[in-house]
Amino acid sequence: MHANFFFCNADKLFSGKLLNLAILSCRNQQLVVEFDKLPIILSFPELGCLHVYLNSNPVAAPVQFDFICLPIVNPRYKREFVEGPAKKRLGALTRSDLVLSGHDWNSLVVGKISPWLQLDSKIDHIRKNSEAAFKQEVQFSCHLGLPAILVPLKSGNIANLARCLNESLQSSYFQQQFWIQIPLISYKDQVDQQIAGQTETEDDQVIDDTWKWWHKFRTLCEAQKRLSVALELTANLPSEDVINRWLSEPVKCVVISTSLFLTNKRGYPVLSKAHQMLIHRLFKLEVQLILTGVDRHPDKGIHSYQQYIDHLWQTQLPADPITQFAKGYEDYLQSPLQPLMDNLESQTYEVFEKDPVKYSQYQKAVYLALLDKIKSEEKHTKEVVLMVVGAGRGPLVRCALSAAQQADRKIKKVYAVEKNPNAVVTLENMKDEMWGDQVDVISCDMRFWEAPEKADILVSELLGSFGDNELSPECLDGAQRFLKEDGISIPSKYTSYLAPLQSEKLHNEVRTLKEKDKPIETSFEMPYVVRLHNCQVLAEPLEVFTFYHPNRDEVVDNSRYKAMEYKISQDAVLHGFAGYFDAILYNNVTLSILPETHSPGMFSWFPIYFPVKIPTYLKKDDTVEIHLWRRCSQKNVWYEWAVTQPQVLPIHNPKGRSYTIGL
C-alpha cells in the first residue's frame, strides 16, 4: 500500500489505467462510468485501493488499479462553449464532489483536461472560450484536491496554453502537478486515424520533433518542478538519440495504448521487443503507467494488460553493484568534500573503505612498484621506505603491507601521515593491535611534516570526482620534498574529463539550492558531486587537466586553462557539464570513473556536475565550446568556466566569488 500514488516507488505498486470515462451516475462509494461504451462500476472499498468491476458486475473479481484518470468535467459540458462567448450554464458544471471522499479524490483520481480545448486557436472566440473552460477545469480540480492534471499537447503551437497553465503555477495555494502529455511521435506522423482526428486542424505549423513542444512549453513556464512529462508511447518508436533525450526529462508517467499490444500464441496481449525495452528503461525513472484505449482482448479482459506489464516489471534485470550502492542518491547534489579544510567523519571513512575495487587496485600498484624497486636478487638485502600521506583510518597502510607480503619484499618502515586527529586515533590503535613497529603513525599535515628520512614510495588517495578537485596536486607537491629522487608516487598521473550534459532535473535542483541573502548565481557557480541519472550526456567526454607526480618542473604551477569543443548530434539543451577522472596508480594499474572505461564495481566516486546559469538551446551540429580554468591563490583553489559557443555565457565563479576549495 502507498500513501500517495504519484510519489510511490515503482517497486511497490506501479500500474494504473486511464479509462476514457464519463461519469454516468453514482451511488454511495461507487461510481458508474462509461468505458469503451461499457458501463463499469468503480468501487472504493478501502483507503488507497480502487476496484474496477466490469460489466457492472460487482460479484466478478475486481481489477485493482492505483488510480484512474477522469475528465474533470462532464464531456457534455462542451455544448456550452461551442459557439459564441461562453453562456451562463443552468445547473452545475459537472457532478458533485460528494461522489468520492476527499481522500479518494486526493489519491486515486488524476484529472483530464477536456480534449476539445484549443487555447492556441487563431480564432478569437474559440481561444477565449477555451481559456475560460481551462481555467474552470483547473480550478475545479483544485477544489477536488486532485493530485495531478493531464494536459495533452497536440502541436508546437502552445504559447497561450503555456501562459494559462503558468498562471496556475504561480499560485502557491495548491501544489497540483501538471502532467504534460506528449506523444513520442507527432500525431501528424501517425497513421492511426482515430488519434489524428483529435489534432488541431487549423494548425499548419507542425514541428515534428515532439520534444521541441515540451522544451518550448517548459521553458515558457520556467521549468517549474510541478511540470512533468506524461510520455505517450506510439506504435513506431523514434531513434535511440531521441529516446535518450526523453530519458533526461522529468518523465512522471507513460501512457500505453491497448492498440500497441500484439497477441501471443496463447491469445494474450504482449508488447513488441522495442516497446518492452523502452518500458524497461522508463522503469528506471520510476514512472507511473497509464493504460488507455479499447479492450482489444475482451476474452482475456483488461486485467491481462495489467498482468503483462506486471510481468515486465518482475523480469527486470537486477541492478549492477554501483547502481545498488547509489540507490537513493540518484540526481542528489552533494557539495564536493573538502578533506583538506574539514575533517572527514567516521561514517565517511567507513563508506569509502568498503569499496571492493579501489583498494585492490592500490594493492596491485604497490605490489608492482615494490617489484620494480627491489629486484628478485635484492629481496633479502634491500628494503624500502613507504609513506602513506593522508592515511585516514589506514586502508592504504593495509594495502601496502599486504602488497609487500604478496611481493615477498621488505618494507623498512611505513609512515602513516594523517592530519585528521580523529582518524589518528584509529591508526594508533591499529599500530598497537596489529602493525607494531613496522608502521609509524604521524599526526601531521603532509605539507608541513619534517620527515626523518626520504621515501621510496609515496602512496595517497586524495583524488576527487574531478581528479584534482580535492587538491591532490597541492598536497603531493608539498609532500614530494621527502620523496627520493627516483621515488615513485602512487598515483603517478591523473586526468579530468568533461562532457556537455542535458538535465532539467539537475538544473532545477541547483536553482532550488539558492540560499537566502545570496544572489541566485551563487549556487550555479560551484560544482556538485552527483550520481547522474535523469540526464543525457551530449557528447563524448574530452580530457581537461592532467597532473603528474612527482612533479619535477622548475617552477611548480598547478593553475590550468583549457578550452574544449564538442559536436552536438541533435537538438538539445545544455544544462551544464559532467566531469569525471581517470588515474594511473602505477604502470598499467588504473582507476576510472569515465563511463567508457569505468573500473567495474568501484563506487567511491560519483561524477561531478558543473552547472551553467542559463540553459542554452543547442541545435543539431552546433559546437559547444567551454573554457575551464583552475585558479590558485595562496589560500585556495577554484574553477572558473565559461561557454563561448554556440552562445556566449558569462564567466562562472569569477575570482572564486561563489566557491573555492580551501588550502
Place this chain on the structure above:
Amino acid sequence: MHANFFFCNADKLFSGKLLNLAILSCRNQQLVVEFDKLPIILSFPELGCLHVYLNSNPVAAPVQFDFICLPIVNPRYKREFVEGPAKKRLGALTRSDLVLSGHDWNSLVVGKISPWLQLDSKIDHIRKNSEAAFKQEVQFSCHLGLPAILVPLKSGNIANLARCLNESLQSSYFQQQFWIQIPLISYKDQVDQQIAGQTETEDDQVIDDTWKWWHKFRTLCEAQKRLSVALELTANLPSEDVINRWLSEPVKCVVISTSLFLTNKRGYPVLSKAHQMLIHRLFKLEVQLILTGVDRHPDKGIHSYQQYIDHLWQTQLPADPITQFAKGYEDYLQSPLQPLMDNLESQTYEVFEKDPVKYSQYQKAVYLALLDKIKSEEKHTKEVVLMVVGAGRGPLVRCALSAAQQADRKIKKVYAVEKNPNAVVTLENMKDEMWGDQVDVISCDMRFWEAPEKADILVSELLGSFGDNELSPECLDGAQRFLKEDGISIPSKYTSYLAPLQSEKLHNEVRTLKEKDKPIETSFEMPYVVRLHNCQVLAEPLEVFTFYHPNRDEVVDNSRYKAMEYKISQDAVLHGFAGYFDAILYNNVTLSILPETHSPGMFSWFPIYFPVKIPTYLKKDDTVEIHLWRRCSQKNVWYEWAVTQPQVLPIHNPKGRSYTIGL
C-alpha cells in the same frame, strides 16, 4: 573646466589625444616623453589642464588636451617576459608615481596595457607571462588611481583576457573603467602593414565582424558598467547596419589615427565625408576623442588635427525640438505613469500642457467632429454636448472651445470630468475666470459619474506610450454609457506597436534597478518609459493591439493576445522591445510616436521599453517571435510577454507578479 574628463559633457571640453608615449625622464610637474621619436614635454601647470610642448620647447604655444594615454609601464619592461617564466626584475618596474600629483594621475592620464601581451596564446609560458604582466599593469594603474585603462582586442580569441580582466571587475575597491579598444574593421582586413604587424600571428580563427569580439568579451564579463568601447576608426568604414549596431553599444571614446586624415588645398588635415558623418553621429553619444599616430602635417603641427575636430564639433546641426526637450532624459528609465491610481502632480500637467503639437491636433479633431455633427445649415439651430473626460487642468476644454469658435458651431455644454481633486481646483478657477456657464466642472471618476444628459462628443487624452497602457480602454468603456448612440469618441482608435531592440545600456539600467528583498526578475518584468538613445531598433515595428471607441461589442473584452514575427538582418543581441503607439483622433487627424510617422515636434510621449531577462544572441536571418498578452482582472491590468524564437525564454510577468496597472 571639468572635474573628471571621462564624465564631462562633450559640449564642454571634448578632444583628447593618445600619444604613443614612452616616458624618457621627468622634472618637476613636467614629463619628457617620446612621441613619434620626437621628445615632447608634457606640463601640468594647473588643475585639469594638460599642456603639450613640441620640440621640448616650453616657450612655443602649448597644445591643450584633456588627457593623454600613457603606457602603464615602460615598454622596455617587456624584456623581462621574453623567455621562460617571468624573472624577478632588479629595480623598479617603471618610473615612480611621484612624477605627477595624485590628482593629475586621476584626471589626466589614461593607462595603456602593453601591446605585446598575448593572454590567449596557446603557448603556455607566453600566456602565463602575459597574465602576470597584465595583472601587474592593472594593479599599478590602480595604485596610480588612473580613471581608465585602454585594453586592445586584436582578434575574437579573447576568453582568457576576458577572464583576467573580469577578475579586476570583481574588486569593488577601485572603480576603474576599462576601455576596450576595437577596430571598426578587423586588422586582417586592413592593408596597413604597420598595424597588421601587431596582430597575433598564431591566431588562425579570426572573426571578421569585430563587433562579435566585443559581444563575446562583454558577455563573458556580464556586461558590467565599468566596461565600455574605445572604437578605433579605420580607413574603410563598414556598412550602415554595422555602424548602427555600434551606436547601440556603450562607446565611451573614439580612436582617430592621423593616418585617416587627408590634406586640403591649404595643406591642413581634414577627414573624408564618411568619416565626418560618422564622427558627428558619435558626438551624440558624448564620446571622448583620442588622436593617435604619426604627425603627417608637421608644417601645421599636431594642433591642426585638434582644430579640425573642434571644427566638426562646432558645425554640428542644431538638435530638433524633441531632442532638445529630451536632453538629459536619454536612456533614463521611468516607470509608466499610473494616472488612474495616482493623482498627477502640478508639474507633470505643466510639462505636458506645453506640447505644441498634441493640442493643436486635438483642436483640429474637435473642429472636424463639430462640422460633421452640425451641418452648415443647422449651425444656428443645432448645438451639441461635449464631454472632456480626464480634463486635468483644462487644456482639452480650451481646445474644444477654440474649435467651436473656429468652426462657428455652438456647444450647448462642455462637461469637464476630472477625478483628481487637485486639478479640479484649477478647473473651477478657470470656469470662474473664463469659461462661465458654458462649462460644467465635474469632480468625479468618469467610470462612476451619473451624467445628467448624453454627449455627442467625448474627448479624452488617456493614452500612454503604448496606447492602452494607462487604461484608456477601461476608462472609455466606463464613460461611453453617457455617449449618444451616434456619438463620437476622440480618439476613435489607437494601436500599439512593438519592435525588437538592442541596447546593453537599457538592459544594464534595468538590472541595477533590482530592489532589495525582491527577486532579480522583478525589474525585468515591467515596461519602462524611456527616451531611446544608445540603442538600435532591429526591425520595423509591427502592430500589436488596437482599440476602437466607442466600443459597441456585445461583450466588451479588453484582454488581448498577439504574436509578432520579425526578420533580423544582421547578427545582434536582443535586449527587449521598443513600444510605440499611434492614434486616430478623428478622421485623418492623428497622433503618432512611431519613428516613421512621428507627429513632428510632439514631445508628450517617449517610447516604452519591454525588457527581456536574458539577452539573446540573434543571427542574421533569424526570426524573432514575441507573444504579448494584455491581461485584465477586476482590479488591474497587466502585460505578459514571451519570446519563442529564435530561443524560447520564460514568460515575463506571469499573473502580473511583478507589475500591474491598477484600475
